[in-house]
Amino acid sequence: MSRGLHPGAWWIWALCLAIVASRTTNPVLLLLIVAVAARVAVSCRTPGPWSRALGMFLMLGLVVLGIRVVFHILLGGVGGPTTLFTLPEVPLPAWAASVRLGGKVSAEGLTQVLYLGMQLATMLCCVGAANALADPRRLLRSVPTALYEVSVAVTVGLTLAPQLAISAMSVRRARALRGAPVRGRHALRTLLVPVLEEAFERSMHLAATMDARGYGRAGAVTAGERRITGGLMLTGLLGLCVGAYGLLDSSAPTALGFPTLLVGVGLSAVGLRLASRRLHRSRYRPARWDARAVSVALSGAAAVVVIVLVQAFGAADAELLVPVTTPLAFPAVPLVPAVAVLGALAPLVLVRGAAR
Amino acid sequence: MIRFEGVSVTYDGAAEPVLRDVDLHLPEGELYLIVGSTGSGKSTLLKAVNGLVPRFTGGTLAGRVLVGGRSTQDHPPRELADVVGYVGQDPAAGFVSDSVEEELAYVMESLGLPESVMRTRVEETLDLLGLVGVRNQPLSTLSGGQQQRVAIGAALTAHPQVLLLDEPTSALDPGAAEEVLAALHRLVHDLGMTVLVAEHRLERVAQYADRVLWLPTDGPPVLGDPGEVLSRAPVAPPVVRLAQLAGWSRPPVSVRDARRLAGPLRERLEGHLPPVSAPVVGSPLLQARGIQVRYGGTLAVRAVDLQVGGGELVALMGRNGSGKSSLLWACQGSGARSAGTVLVEGTDPKSQRPEQRRGRIGLVPQQPADLLYLHTVGRECAQADSESEAAPGTCRAHLDTLAPGIPDEIHPRDLSEGQRLSLVLAIALTPAPRVLLLDEPTRGLDYPAKSRLARTLRSLTSDGHAVVIASHDVEFVAECATRVVVLADGDVVADGPVADVVTASPVFAPQVAKVLAPQRWLTVADVATAWESA
Numbered sequence: 001m002s003r004g005l006h007p008g009a010w011w012i013w014a015l016c017l018a019i020v021a022s023r024t025t026n027p028v029l030l031l032l033i034v035a036v037a038a039r040v041a042v043s044c045r046t047p048g049p050w051s052r053a054l055g056m057f058l059m060l061g062l063v064v065l066g067i068r069v070v071f072h073i074l075l076g077g078v079g080g081p082t083t084l085f086t087l088p089e090v091p092l093p094a095w096a097a098s099v100r101l102g103g104k105v106s107a108e109g110l111t112q113v114l115y116l117g118m119q120l121a122t123m124l125c126c127v128g129a130a131n132a133l134a135d136p137r138r139l140l141r142s143v144p145t146a147l148y149e150v151s152v153a154v155t156v157g158l159t160l161a162p163q164l165a166i167s168a169m170s171v172r173r174a175r176a177l178r179g180a181p182v183r184g185r186h187a188l189r190t191l192l193v194p195v196l197e198e199a200f201e202r203s204m205h206l207a208a209t210m211d212a213r214g215y216g217r218a219g220a221v222t223a224g225e226r227r228i229t230g231g232l233m234l235t236g237l238l239g240l241c242v243g244a245y246g247l248l249d250s251s252a253p254t255a256l257g258f259p260t261l262l263v264g265v266g267l268s269a270v271g272l273r274l275a276s277r278r279l280h281r282s283r284y285r286p287a288r289w290d291a292r293a294v295s296v297a298l299s300g301a302a303a304v305v306v307i308v309l310v311q312a313f314g315a316a317d318a319e320l321l322v323p324v325t326t327p328l329a330f331p332a333v334p335l336v337p338a339v340a341v342l343g344a345l346a347p348l349v350l351v352r353g354a355a356r
Numbered sequence: 357m358i359r360f361e362g363v364s365v366t367y368d369g370a371a372e373p374v375l376r377d378v379d380l381h382l383p384e385g386e387l388y389l390i391v392g393s394t395g396s397g398k399s400t401l402l403k404a405v406n407g408l409v410p411r412f413t414g415g416t417l418a419g420r421v422l423v424g425g426r427s428t429q430d431h432p433p434r435e436l437a438d439v440v441g442y443v444g445q446d447p448a449a450g451f452v453s454d455s456v457e458e459e460l461a462y463v464m465e466s467l468g469l470p471e472s473v474m475r476t477r478v479e480e481t482l483d484l485l486g487l488v489g490v491r492n493q494p495l496s497t498l499s500g501g502q503q504q505r506v507a508i509g510a511a512l513t514a515h516p517q518v519l520l521l522d523e524p525t526s527a528l529d530p531g532a533a534e535e536v537l538a539a540l541h542r543l544v545h546d547l548g549m550t551v552l553v554a555e556h557r558l559e560r561v562a563q564y565a566d567r568v569l570w571l572p573t574d575g576p577p578v579l580g581d582p583g584e585v586l587s588r589a590p591v592a593p594p595v596v597r598l599a600q601l602a603g604w605s606r607p608p609v610s611v612r613d614a615r616r617l618a619g620p621l622r623e624r625l626e627g628h629l630p631p632v633s634a635p636v637v638g639s640p641l642l643q644a645r646g647i648q649v650r651y652g653g654t655l656a657v658r659a660v661d662l663q664v665g666g667g668e669l670v671a672l673m674g675r676n677g678s679g680k681s682s683l684l685w686a687c688q689g690s691g692a693r694s695a696g697t698v699l700v701e702g703t704d705p706k707s708q709r710p711e712q713r714r715g716r717i718g719l720v721p722q723q724p725a726d727l728l729y730l731h732t733v734g735r736e737c738a739q740a741d742s743e744s745e746a747a748p749g750t751c752r753a754h755l756d757t758l759a760p761g762i763p764d765e766i767h768p769r770d771l772s773e774g775q776r777l778s779l780v781l782a783i784a785l786t787p788a789p790r791v792l793l794l795d796e797p798t799r800g801l802d803y804p805a806k807s808r809l810a811r812t813l814r815s816l817t818s819d820g821h822a823v824v825i826a827s828h829d830v831e832f833v834a835e836c837a838t839r840v841v842v843l844a845d846g847d848v849v850a851d852g853p854v855a856d857v858v859t860a861s862p863v864f865a866p867q868v869a870k871v872l873a874p875q876r877w878l879t880v881a882d883v884a885t886a887w888e889s890a
Contacts, residue, residue: 137454156452174726176690177719179711179743193729197769202449208403208412209450213510214466215436280468284461284478321772 004046005351007134008142009293013040014130016300016345020337021122021306022248025115028333030122032341040344044351057128059119068117072110076100080108080326097175112325123227142287146229146275149216154207162201167198217280225274232271239264255307275339292350299346306340357384357518357550358405362419365400365409366380374400378419378577380569382552384517385444385485387544389565389582391591393802394772396550396571398554402520405552406440407433424517438467440518441511445526447503448495449481454483456491456506463514474513481509484546485539500676501532505539512543521544525560526799529675529828530863533560540564556802559593559831559867562586563610582606591803594831594867597880601887614871621883622872628886630855630877638666641822642687642717642791647696649682649846658846659696666790666820669813671827671837671854673864679846680826682794687824688719700791711743717791718784721778722799725768728779733771734764736779744787754782758812773800776808794825798832801868810836834858834866834878854878 014037021033045051053211072078073087083104090101137158140151171194210216243261246252287293310317314336323331360380366373374397382388390398403409408416422427424439433442441463444450453459460481464474464809482488485505490498504524511519521540542563543549555561560570568585570578572741579584586592587600587607594616599607602621606637610616642664649657657679664670669852672680685691687698689705690713696836698704705713721727730736755762759778768776777797784792794813798806806829813823813836829834833840833854840857842850842864850857855876858864868877877883 040596139456170721170723171726173685173690174721174723176710177455177688177714177721178727178740179714179787190729194726197725204412205446205449206452208408208433209442209444210452211412212406212408212437212440212442213432213452213463215452217434217466219438260716262884282465282468282470283476284458284465284471284474286471 005134005296006142006287006289006293007136008287009289009296010133011130011139012297013300013344014126014133015348016304017129017341018123018126019247019304020341021119021126021162023307023311024320024337025112025119026323026331026334027115027118028331029321029337029341030115030118032338033122034125036341036344037126037129040347041132044347046135051132053131054128055082056124057124057131060128061124064124065114065117065121068113068120069110072113073105074101076103076105076109076323078106078112078116079104079105082107082328084110108325108328111328115323115325141283144272144276145279145281145283146272148279148281152210152215156210163202164195164199168195171195171198198323205243229271229275232267232274236264236266236268236271239267247304289303295350296347299344299350303340306343307337310334310336357424358382358552360404360419363404363421364418365397365404365412365415366418367415370415375404375571376542380577380579382550382569382579384550385544385548386566387540387551387553387564388567388569389558389559389561390552390569390571391586391589392571393573393590393804394774394800396573398571399522401569401571401577402521402522402552402554404428405443405518405520406436406442406444407431411816417865434466437516438514439516440520441514441516442520443504443507443511443522443524443798445523447507450505451495454494454496456487456493456495459495460513462510467514477513477515479511483879484512484542485509486535499532500528501535504528504532504536508536508539517550519549521553521555523555523800524553524780525555525557529561530830531675537561537564544857556591556800558586558591558803559595559658562593562596563612565609569736578818582609592600594880595871598868598871598883601880601884611867611870612859614867618871622875624890625872625875625877625883625886628890630875630882631885632853632855638668638820638822640665641701642824643697643699644683644687645697645771647683647686647698648694649679649686649692650694651682651692655846657686657843660843660848662687662824662841664791664822664824666822667817667835668839669817669823669825670839670841671825671833672841672843673827673830673833674843674849676828678843680843681795684719684795684824684826688717688793689713714744714784714789715787716789717793718789719793720780720784720795720797722795724777724780727783728768728776731767732765733762733768733779733877734766736783737764740783740786746786746788751782751786754785755779758782759808772805774802774805774808777801781812790820791822792824794823796827797825798827798829806832807835830858830864831866833864835870836882840864 017033017037021030024030041054084107086104087102089103092099092101137155140155143151168191171191175190239260243257243264246256246260247258311321317334317336320332320334321337362380363375363378364373365375390401392398400409403413404417404421405423409415411432423436426436426439451459452462457478460478461474466475467747482491485508487502487505487509490502495503498506524536528536537560540551544551553561562582565582568582570585570589572578578588583596583606586596586609593609595611596607596609599614604617608617632704640663642662644660644662647657647660648655660683672683674680677804681692686693689698689708690710693706698706700716705717728736730739737755738748741748742750755778758781759775762771762775768779771779797809801809810832817823837854840852840854841848842857856880858878859869859876862870866878868879868883
């Protein structure tokens with residue numbers, strides 16, 4: 001098995017691109033991000049069941065975009081001077097005055113919705129690239145020791161849905177052996193009872209084998225230590241959430257973004273480290289944070305830093321990040337952010353060949 | 357190594373304890389085979405060794421179990437993981453990862469072993485169990501025998517002193533079972549490991565056992581030499597039964613030992629001919645031509661012809677994944693069929709609605725419990741009557757002939773494997789189909805239950821029914837089938853009278869045939885009839 005790059009590096013890289021996408025609605029920049037993510041994903045992915053994730057997420061993005069546009073046409077929202085066409089308007093009662101059904105559809109409104117939809121689709125595409133580049137189950141395996149047992153539980157939980165589907169299929173097939181399919185409330189019961197019974201028995205069996213294989217062997221931890229670790233973790237997670245919000249919402253003050261995020265990461269790291277020290281557990285062939293992994297993650301982070309700085313200080317480029325749609329004009333490309341996004345192509349040079 | 361001190365186990369709601377006052381001492385370095393009829397507590401005893409009973413099953417355990425000097429009372433299974441390895445019945449259900457190497461390393465990660473030790477042990481184990489060739493394959497693509505060996509390897513990497521195996525070969529075809537047992541044999545001989553095996557299919561395992569532990573339903577457990585203990589127990593492989601018939605003083609448990617003693621027996625049987633089942637001339641009830649079943653890009657069944665007449669009992673044999681189940685479901689009409697024709701009494705079952713179909717052709721699936729969804733046996737029977745438009749009590753009457761004495765108010769889940777199979781068989785028989793298909797019906801059945809099932813099936817065929825079973829169980833097939841069809845990779849590779857097909861290959865030959873070859877005896881019962889007249 002080729003031991004590729006640390007899966008965390010790919011996820012950081014892809015999520016950074018998603019963060020960049022969340023800060024701009026410039027369609028040229030968004031298309032550039034999609035192109036970069038897809039180019040890297042296609043040449044650096046490892047063969048496996050997840051490597052087709054990119055295409056699936058791309059489709060999902062297009063569906064989301066379509067839904068947004070259709071809803072805008074039907075329900076209206078942003079107006080503008082240039083009317084493209086007018087749908088027959090459905091009169092609504094007075095208490096629903098703020099909602100409109102049908103009516104005028106303007107070019108400006110449509111363009112803006114298209115931009116916003118593209119933003120969402122681009123972010124989905126970044127997540128798809130992350131999935132294609134690093135199997136999420138491998139990512140779960142590289143969590144800190146203190147979270148190890150949770151990660152095993154999640155990994156096992158991921159297999160539940162396909163198993164339920166298989167068992168439902170075999171029960172349905174067996175059910176046909178007993179004659180006419182029963183409909184309604186009764187049908188649900190005839191299908192659910194055996195499926196759930198089997199799922200429950202499987203889980204008990206799995207729990208027993210996992211326990212027999214040492215799952216949950218814990219070192220001695222005192223109540224005081226547990227409280228300190230718990231407190232650190234909670235505060236850290238809160239910091240992470242607030243920081244992520246600040247970073248993703250471009251209208252939030254800059255101070256709320258990076259600094260809070262950093263404090264959150266720091267506190268969580270200390271908490272995890274304290275908790276991990278108490279646990280006696282080792283890792284088989286763990287993925288390592290080598291120079292390549294760090295540089296891949298940094299190439300993504302650099303793009304975020306540039307875009308945050310541009311928004312704070314670069315007056316002209318900052319306006320181009322969120323192009324206005326009234327009056328309609330072809331959006332100009334902000335140069336510095338575009339270069340930063342292209343910088344995220346670095347993994348092509350860093351990884352290609354070595355990871356395969 | 358393992359010590360039971362006055363151990364009794366009572367499950368919640370049970371009137372009687374499963375194990376009563378068990379005092380045992382099992383010294384290290386031997387392979388112990390635990391035998392007993394269904395419900396005698398084999399699995400319970402096995403799981404009590406590392407504390408899975410009562411921690412994961414409920415119930416109360418009185419007395420004390422010591423393993424490697426540690427009591428299961430103070431040590432939960434996870435704290436015993438370095439001393440005891442446990443391999444459950446269904447290996448695939450116990451996997452926590454999706455690659456062979458990670459699965460093998462899992463227990464070592466829990467024990468916190470350093471990485472260099474883990475690397476060497478994984479390599480060692482891959483070699484020991486012959487898994488090097490599949491180390492990079494996803495677990496889901498492995499065969500049953502390979503999965504079972506990975507499960508054993510996953511327990512071995514902790515270097516436990518004791519290994520517990522619950523029915524390690526019950527789901528495997530004869531070839532895969534041999535693979536697994538050969539691996540176990542090496543463990544006991546090369547590593548001096550103490551191995552406890554609970555198994556129903558004694559004809560496969562008995563020859564590897566150093567000692568046999570018999571759990572009678574009444575009375576204390578009996579531990580001793582395999583031949584002696586098995587000849588006293590109600591469950592014994594055919595070779596032991598043959599020894600009892602011939603009156604050999606030290607009953608052998610392996611075909612090799614039995615052949616050495618069988619000279620006089622063969623001489624005495626000389627001139628007698630094994631009974632030949634008369635060729636069946638009944639009208640063909642099931643006619644399948646050119647059946648093909650395709651799943652995605654793979655052909656599970658390719659162009660198979662199968663004709664079964666009234667009074668015939670056809671056994672489908674072959675490796676796991678050779679297309680037996682797909683063929684049965686395609687014949688029944690509710691499974692996929694990409695080409696070919698099926699006629700049951702002149703009509704294609706696929707063109708009929710499910711409720712009409714089941715009046716002509718019945719199927720008992722591999723997991724009979726899938727069919728059951730009501731809370732009591734009585735309600736299941738009543739439901740079967742109403743959905744088959746049969747007279748009330750029809751299903752119950754079938755059940756009483758198949759397995760007498762099952763109360764109406766019991767929950768189907770609480771039945772033994774054999775009883776549950778009988779219930780599903782009764783449900784399938786309620787609409788009175790002329791053709792009956794059974795997929796792996798002997799899973800989890802002990803020898804008395806298998807003989808009962810064989811009798812039931814034979815009485816069905818003598819009533820003019822056509823019966824088809826898919827089975828790995830060579831002894832059961834030898835006992836009840838009239839014809840054997842061997843499938844490999846979706847093709848029919850052999851089709852003929854049971855005596856011709858099973859004696860032609862050592863994999864499908866029953867023990868009696870191996871012991872008495874070149875004479876073509878298949879079952880102890882046949883030999884007994886000839887013996888009496890000789």
